[in-house]
Amino acid sequence: xxxxxxxxxxxxxxxxxxxxxxxxxxxxxxxxxxxxxxxxxxxxxxxxxxxxxxxxxxxxxxxxxxxxxxxxxxxxxxxxxxxxxxxxxxxxxxxxxxxxxxxxxxxxxxxxxxxxxxxxxxxxxxxxxxxxxxxxxxxxxxxxxxxxxxxxxxxxxxxxxxxxxxxxxxxxxxxxxxxxxxxxxxxxxxxxxxxxxxxxxxxxxxxxxxxxxxxxxxxxxxxxxxxxxxxxxxxxxxxxxxxxxxxxxxxxxxxxxxxxxxxxxxxxxxxxxxxxxxxxxxxxxxxxxxxxxxxxxxxxxxxxxxxxxxxxxxxxxxxxxxxxxxxxxxxxxxxxxxxxxxxxxxxxxxxxxxxxxxxxxxxxxxxxxxxxxxxxxxxxxxxxx
Amino acid sequence: xxxxxxxxxxxxxxxxxxxxxxxxxxxxxxxxxxxxxxxxxxxxxxxxxxxxxxxxxxxxxxxxxxxxxxxxxxxxxxxxxxxxxxxxxxxxxxxxxxxxxxxxxxxxxxxxxxxxxxxxxxxxxxxxxxxxxxxxxxxxxxxxxxxxxxxxxxxxxxxxxxxxxxxxxxxxxxxxxxxxxxxxxxxxxxxxxxxxxxxxxxxxxxxxxxxxxxxxxxxxxxxxxxxxxxxxxxxxxxxxxxxxxxxxxxxxxxxxxxxxxxxxxxxxxxxxxxxxxxxxxxxxxxxxxxxxxxxxxxxxxxxxxxxxxxxxxxxxxxxxxxxxxxxxxxxxxxxxxxxxxxxxxxxxxxxxxxxxxxxxxxxxxxxxxxxxxxxxxxxxxxxxx
Numbered sequence: 001x002x003x004x005x006x007x008x009x010x011x012x013x014x015x016x017x018x019x020x021x022x023x024x025x026x027x028x029x030x031x032x033x034x035x036x037x038x039x040x041x042x043x044x045x046x047x048x049x050x051x052x053x054x055x056x057x058x059x060x061x062x063x064x065x066x067x068x069x070x071x072x073x074x075x076x077x078x079x080x081x082x083x084x085x086x087x088x089x090x091x092x093x094x095x096x097x098x099x100x101x102x103x104x105x106x107x108x109x110x111x112x113x114x115x116x117x118x119x120x121x122x123x124x125x126x127x128x129x130x131x132x133x134x135x136x137x138x139x140x141x142x143x144x145x146x147x148x149x150x151x152x153x154x155x156x157x158x159x160x161x162x163x164x165x166x167x168x169x170x171x172x173x174x175x176x177x178x179x180x181x182x183x184x185x186x187x188x189x190x191x192x193x194x195x196x197x198x199x200x201x202x203x204x205x206x207x208x209x210x211x212x213x214x215x216x217x218x219x220x221x222x223x224x225x226x227x228x229x230x231x232x233x234x235x236x237x238x239x240x241x242x243x244x245x246x247x248x249x250x251x252x253x254x255x256x257x258x259x260x261x262x263x264x265x266x267x268x269x270x271x272x273x274x275x276x277x278x279x280x281x282x283x284x285x286x287x288x289x290x291x292x293x294x295x296x297x298x299x300x301x302x303x304x305x306x307x308x309x310x311x312x313x314x315x316x317x318x319x320x321x322x323x324x325x326x327x328x329x330x331x332x333x334x335x336x337x338x339x340x341x342x343x344x345x346x347x348x349x350x351x352x353x354x355x356x357x358x359x360x361x362x363x364x365x366x367x368x369x370x371x372x373x374x375x376x377x378x379x380x381x382x383x384x385x
Numbered sequence: 386x387x388x389x390x391x392x393x394x395x396x397x398x399x400x401x402x403x404x405x406x407x408x409x410x411x412x413x414x415x416x417x418x419x420x421x422x423x424x425x426x427x428x429x430x431x432x433x434x435x436x437x438x439x440x441x442x443x444x445x446x447x448x449x450x451x452x453x454x455x456x457x458x459x460x461x462x463x464x465x466x467x468x469x470x471x472x473x474x475x476x477x478x479x480x481x482x483x484x485x486x487x488x489x490x491x492x493x494x495x496x497x498x499x500x501x502x503x504x505x506x507x508x509x510x511x512x513x514x515x516x517x518x519x520x521x522x523x524x525x526x527x528x529x530x531x532x533x534x535x536x537x538x539x540x541x542x543x544x545x546x547x548x549x550x551x552x553x554x555x556x557x558x559x560x561x562x563x564x565x566x567x568x569x570x571x572x573x574x575x576x577x578x579x580x581x582x583x584x585x586x587x588x589x590x591x592x593x594x595x596x597x598x599x600x601x602x603x604x605x606x607x608x609x610x611x612x613x614x615x616x617x618x619x620x621x622x623x624x625x626x627x628x629x630x631x632x633x634x635x636x637x638x639x640x641x642x643x644x645x646x647x648x649x650x651x652x653x654x655x656x657x658x659x660x661x662x663x664x665x666x667x668x669x670x671x672x673x674x675x676x677x678x679x680x681x682x683x684x685x686x687x688x689x690x691x692x693x694x695x696x697x698x699x700x701x702x703x704x705x706x707x708x709x710x711x712x713x714x715x716x717x718x719x720x721x722x723x724x725x726x727x728x729x730x731x732x733x734x735x736x737x738x739x740x741x742x743x744x745x746x747x748x749x750x751x752x753x754x755x756x757x758x759x760x761x762x763x764x765x766x767x768x769x770x
Contacts, residue, residue: 001573001601001626002539004488004510010633016443040438045430053425053613058401088473088617088639095638099509103389121637124484125389154387188386216386228438230644232473241386248395252506253480254473258643259615 005104009123014344015116018329022338028371030358031338033164033313039284040228041277043264052259058251060086060235061262067269068221068235076210077219079237085246086257090194090234093220094121096249097190100242101154102127109153111139113316113345113355115164115192118157129347134166136307138174141181148185155188155218161205162195162312165345165357169310172204179211188216188242197226197278200286201310209237216241223265225313226278231261285313285361292360295369299376304356315358316342321383322354328378335374390489394508399729400501403714407723413756415743416723418549418698424669425613426662428649437644443636445471445620446647452654453606453620461595462604464622470631471642475579475619478605479506481634482575485627486539487512494538496524498701498730498740500549500577503542514732519551521692523559526566533570540573540603546590547580547697550730550742554695557589564596573601573627582611582663585671586695601626608650610698611663616646670698670746677745680754684761689741700743701727706768707739713763720759 015031022029059065065084072079087093094117102108104126110119112131122129130151132139138160147153158178160170170178182189191209199205209217222234238246250256268274292315293308300306304317319325325341326349332339342355363371400416407414444450450469457464472478479502487493489511495504497516507514515536517524523545532538543563545555555563567574576594584590594602607619623631635641653659677700678693685691689702704710710726711734717724727740748756 002486002537003630004484004486004491006488007485007630010630010637016636034440037436037439040435042435043438045433048430050425050427051422053428053615054422055419055609055614088643091637092639099389100392101387101389103391106389117637117640124634124637152387224440229440230438232639232641232643245388245392245395249509251401252395252476252502252509253638254477254617255502256617258473258617258646260645260649261643264645 006124006126009126011120011123014326015340018338018340021333024336027333027336027338028363028367029338030363030371030375031340032362033359034362035225035229036284036288036361039281043228043267045264048260048263052263056256056259058247058256060084060257061259061266064262064266064269067266069237071270072219072237076206077237078210083237083240083243085236085238085243085250086262087234087236087250088254088257089224089229089232090192090220090222090236091117092253093190093192093218093234093236094118095253096236096246097155097218098122098125098127099249100245107151107153109147109151109156109187110347111158111163112347112352113165113342114157115159116344118192119345119347122157131347134163134168136168138168138170139178141174141177144178144181148181148187153187155190156182157190157192158208159192160208161193162198162309164195164312165314165340165342166316167307167309167312167314169203169205172206175206175208176211179208183212183214186215188218190218190220193219193221194225195312196221198282198285198313199311200282200289203310218242218246223268226281227265227268231264233257233261233265288360288365291365291368292358295372298369299372303376303379313359313361315360317356317358319354319356319379323382324353325356328382331378331381332375335378337371337374337378339375391509391511394511396505396508400725403723403725406718409721412718412721412723413748413752414723415748415756415760416725417747418744419747420610420614421669421673421746424666428613428652430649433645433648437648441641441644443632443641445469445642446644446651449647449651449654452651454622456655457604457622461591462622463595468622468625468628470621470623470628470635471647472619472621472635473639473642474609474614474617475577475605475607475621476502477638478577478603478619478621479503480638481621481631482540482603483507483510483512484634485630492536492538494532494536494541494572495732496543496548497732497737498550498727499542500544501729503577504730504732507542516732519548519553521553523553523555524563526559526562529563529566533566533572538572540575541567542575542577543593544577545593546578547583547694549580549697550699550725550727551701552692552694552697552699554588554590557591560591560593561596564593568597568599571600573603575603575605578604578606579610580697581606583667583670583698584696585667585674588695603627603631608653611666612650612653616649618642618646618650673745673750676750676753677743680757683754684757688761688764698744698746700745702741702743704739704741704764708767709738710741713767716763716766717760720763722756722759722763724760
């Protein structure tokens with residue numbers, strides 16, 4: 001069987017395998033990034049018009065595109081509805097952007113660490129990935145300048161607000177500096193914002209694309225983290241030089257995004273009901289975040305360092321005594337605990353041992369301490385071998 | 386702006402432009418392939434479990450995969466649910482298969498004519514397309530053998546049952562012969578079956594994949610033509626050597642297909658209600674097909690030749706005096722009539738003038754004769770110039 005050469009780059013997803021193992025009900029899973037089941041809002045379908053069953057436009061539903069453009073403008077993103085493309089979850093933005101930009105060997109600039117599924121999507125298309133180290137307030141600017149001077153990336157892919165996995169929220173100063181650098185070097189920005197609305201501690205986070213003066217950009221988001229991921233409704237907003245190509249690539253990929261989910265998303269976006277739901281969601285997750293912080297202090301205080309996430313769904317731990325955390329998985333699962341090793345979030349996993357990504361939205365608070373106690377014991381065992 | 390080299394192959398879709406022009410309410414459109422609005426079934430959402438809002442499996446909903454495997458087995462396709470992948474409309478099968486097989490220059494074998502969006506998807510990935518002429522009962526077998534002797538296609542893409550655009554249904558003898566040839570040369574088959582259930586004149590049509598003994602295969606279908614296209618729910622069934630790669634490509638493309646639409650599809654597949662709906666659909670479309678045939682005889686009897694379609698949504702006309710039908714579009718639209726030129730359905734459009742694809746599901750019967758009269762007049766005018 002002769003497959004395309006990209007299939008040799010198609011990696012097995014460690015996340016898939018961990019999540020499969022974490023399905024057993026007795027497993028306490030810190031591995032996934034699923035919204036908490038009790039916080040999935042009850043939705044109503046009774047008023048959906050029958051016309052939503054017919055084929056739709058590749059661009060997406062006009063009213064939904066208007067609503068998304070209005071929300072983006074309120075954040076400072078200069079755009080109108082004609083720049084909005086509804087996608088089948090924001091994962092599809094990564095696929096479309098890969099098709100638009102990446103040939104084998106095309107350079108792409110990423111944060112280190114970065115979102116695993118983005119890294120895999122870009123590598124599938126043959127990207128030569130270059131990374132910039134992440135600090136607590138955003139990328140190391142000197143390193144970013146150096147990368148831009150020495151490379152010609154087709155785009156920079158950044159997740160500036162509560163990144164998965166590091167939970168970093170870029171400071172306003174770093175946002176400004178990153179925009180200026182991308183403008184200076186004329187590098188397109190893909191700004192991925194799935195977690196923007198999951199904020200626990202308020203703070204400024206103006207989108208970087210709103211500060212660009214020259215560079216082209218794609219801004220992408222989703223309703224998956226705040227409404228219902230099962231709808232598979234996301235969006236991208238793109239500058240006018242990119243949009244027509246992205247639209248044709250979307251049409252070739254799946255004609256258009258399902259209209260049922262688009263209609264449901266439209267019922268919520270911008271509504272009073274949605275604002276109320278988001279407020280509930282934030283306070284629910286804030287409580288879980290705080291409980292996780294307390295349990296981490298109890299069990300991991302001597303083992304690891306971390307920042308308290310101000311939004312998103314994850315703690316990102318750095319072990320004081322690094323080891324390849326992938327080697328801990330079997331022992332943890334034997335103790336009925338699942339977690340996500342940090343190595344796969346880096347371009348060069350072997351050179352970046354000693355991080356763990358721990359989700360705080362899934363494990364019930366009463367099992368939290370026990371789960372983290374077991375995980376800490378697994379780490380201590382491994383470090384004493 | 387440096388795009389990937391595939392963007393140079395990203396064609397503007399003539400269909401998109403024609404459909405946009407055909408939106409004007411005064412236009413009688415024979416151009417599209419939309420299900421008739423009155424035949425979209427009324428669906429109920431009240432019983433959908435809240436869990437359908439959560440993230441799901443990349444493979445698709447287990448119960449839906451079981452139902453699809455059972456239907457396929459009833460057609461003679463040897464498979465089980467583990468070989469079923471739910472996709473975001475069967476267009477996505479073309480995207481996933483392109484990623485699995487096509488590098489720039491990879492040879493791919495197609496019917497002439499073939500489905501336009503498949504041709505575009507394969508060409509986007511750089512396929513070198515080779516075609517086999519279609520006869521009334523399927524491909525020319527001598528030509529097929531000759532192509533297989535002289536080329537090494539990664540796969541053959543065939544639509545053996547009521548093809549879009551030609552409406553051809555392969556005979557059982559040709560299905561058998563095609564399977565034997567693909568086995569002999571070890572060429573993978575992609576069998577695309579969106580129209581199988583839209584049958585007006587009964588006849589045997591056992592899937593070709595069920596006859597293969599050696600070759601790998603992908604069998605793909607959708608609920609778009611018989612239930613609701615707006616759900617964007619399709620499926621593929623693949624041999625076990627292909628499935629794991631397709632699954633990972635699916636995950637990278639959009640994580641999973643929307644669960645709302647999957648749940649709705651499951652309510653219908655295999656049900657008594659669905660059987661009743663399909664029977665109504667067939668008799669509704671049969672009446673429209675017969676009305677179209679009568680109107681064509683009246684206005685096109687001296688202009689063109691055609692076979693009466695035994696299923697599907699289209700008549701495929703061959704002008705007795707060929708001309709490039711793309712040149713007729715503006716004149717037709719000026720008369721408020723839209724149709725689909727035949728040239729884009731061929732690898733080499735300029736070498737294949739003189740076909741029209743006419744949809745019979747959309748224009749109301751009372752306007753049919755007037756629409757075809759105007760279209761015939763446009764053709765006559767052009768031929769007399």
